Amino acid sequence: MQKYYFSVCANFRDEAPYLYEWIVYHLLVGVEHFYLYNHKSKDNYMEILQPFIDKGLVTLNDMSDDYLRKPASQKGRLKKIKEEMQEIYIGGHANDSRWTAFIDLDEFIMFEDKNDNLQNIMKEYEAYPGVGLCWKWYGSSGILKKDPGLVIERFLEYVPLEIYKTIVNPREVDLSGIRYAPAHVFSYKNGAKAVDEKFEKLENWERSKCAYADIPPLEYVSAQSATHSRFYVSHYYWKSLEEYKNRRHLSPSDANGRPKDRDPNCGTWHLYGNNPQYRNLYHHYIWAHSRGQRGSSTIPYGKNEVDAHPHFSLSQMMEDRSILLIAKKIREFDLDLFCDKKEAC
Secondary structure, X not given: OOOEEEEEEEEEOOOHHHHHHHHHHHHHOOOOEEEEEEEOOOXXXXXXXXXXXXXXXXXXXXXOXXXXXXXXXXXXXXXXXXXXXXXXXXXXXXXXXXXXXEOOOXXXXXXXXOOOOHHHHHHHHOOOOEEEEEEEEEOOOOOOXXXXXXXXXXXXXXEEEEXXXXXXXXXXXXXXXOOOEOOOEOXXXXXXXXXXXXXXXXXXXXXOOOOOOOOXXXXXXXOOXXXXXXXXXXXXXXXXXXXXXXXXXXXXXXXXXXXXOOOXXXXXXXXXXXXXXXXXXXXXXXXXXHOOOOOOOOOOOOHHHHHHOOOOOHHHOXXXXXXXXXXXHHHOOOHHHHHHOOOOO
16 A cells, blocks of 8 residues: 655665755655665664654665675676665565655755655656656865765755666566666566656666776666756765765775775865866766776876767856755754654654
């Protein structure tokens, strides 16, 4: 029986400093429930989550490294945490929610009209099994230290991308089919296709090349043009240099079980985060990897080659200050008052 109209499913590891902002933000835009999967966190995540658990807003699960040892159907490689999480969630909770977004804790579903919300907008897509939302890739804004403040107000510069994350009707997902990348693209029953925000079917997917032979490509872009006119996923990947270092080096592996020592000198952050010419350009990162580079701080590609890439140009770098109004609402959020207005709490 359906309990919620819109839920979020995510895994995390040692992300306590970001949990509150991420949950409250999504509550404010229409998410009713969170299915969270902890992978060996050692920080104070329970202190943050317990009030939301007590209100019935969060279902928390723990995942161990045992999940990484299970064989995957794709080319004999090991399953990653995300894949196992999705199978557990869909296997046990597919009927709980009409829509489920598989996003990470550095991703926020946002709207061009800041007064819009998921409860309203998703009703227009109920004829489809999934909706692909394009990324806006937020960079460091040149910030070195983890300053006080919310993520969405500290980092305002972004570049739009044709890479998608998917909101799905979990009852329509076909887990026996090939999923191109966890949470990015899904297979659906009876060969159905997801659509983008403009109701155009997503079917021509291109694989972004990855320089790491032991890591399956996770970046998938559509041959269709990026579209951010209604709603999208803001991805705060880089953050400050201090935060980047913490994420890459404090834990032996990330939430997918991958080693974190692939960029020991933080060369990629310095190139894209601290160099004004390339700041925030994840596009350049993809371009370099497609040429066989491995996160070097000396990638020998300049502005002309970056602009030549079919999916981006330096002229696309933008800044969004309208999000600061939502940051104010997050600061003023009162869980008890919020739940008094919601029968589900």
